[in-house]
């Protein structure tokens with residue numbers, strides 16, 4: 001008899017709900033698995049578009065890495081399946097939605113909320129780095145909040161294992177606000193890039209806008225490379241080796257004073 005063959009998932013296993021977001025390679029829908037009634041986010045990617053953009057290998061590697069990443073502050077990828085034209089990713093649904101939308105609505109967070117998110121993000125980064133995985137794109141747009149208010153690192157399209165990232169030129173698309181000096185200078189960078197972004201995020205959650213935000217990219221470049229900031233500098237250091245570690249964040253007096261660990 002052996003182990004029952006894992007039944008192949010198909011679209012027919014799901015009731016599809018409202019669209020949650022429109023992505024570059026496809027859209028994300030709220031969905032419910034019919035038998036278990038389990039709510040998920042179903043991401044639909046079109047094979048043709050993946051081929052045109054030459055990212056199938058990146059998706060394959062990401063699916064591989066994601067299946068090993070299991071952490072309460074990292075959005076889960078439960079399953080994936082495909083049909084002739086599309087690839088479906090069965091993702092965890094974060095019911096409170098996107099952090100940047102909440103931040104826009106609230107303007108900024110109090111110290112308790114910020115410390116909780118910074119603690120949880122540091123915890124997730126400690127886990128990723130222990131698996132030699134660097135996120136490289138920590139910013140509010142890539143963070144989601146679960147039903148019970150926990151932070152989830154949600155977007156891994158930038159994810160790269162060390163093997164890949166040295167040669168890879170970072171396309172400076174999107175906001176520069178979160179880029180560390182070493183990535184702007186195009187020099188060697190390691191997992192400490194995520195700790196720089198954590199510092200930028202901590203500032204933005206408390207203040208309401210990122211620390212180096214200016215009207216022009218070149219001006220933002222200059223302010224980042226000079227770490228031109230009036231702000232406790234322990235979170236933002238030019239020298240990657242001098243940056244605070246995830247453990248030090250989690251045990252830092254400000255975080256400890258403001259973050260109440262789960263009972």
Ligand SMILES: COc1ccc(C(=O)Nc2ccccc2)cc1NC(=O)CCSCc1cnc2[nH]ccc2c1
Pocket residue numbers: 020021023025028041043045055058059062066075076077089091092093094095096097098144154155156157
């Ligand atoms: C683990 O997560 C992911 C894993 C893989 C990919 C991906 O697309 N990889 C890729 C694609 C093509 C080429 C190479 C790689 C994306 C995500 N994550 C998201 O797309 C963001 C949350 S979508 C779900 C979700 C949940 N909960 C919500 N609540 C409100 C909105 C919402 C939205």
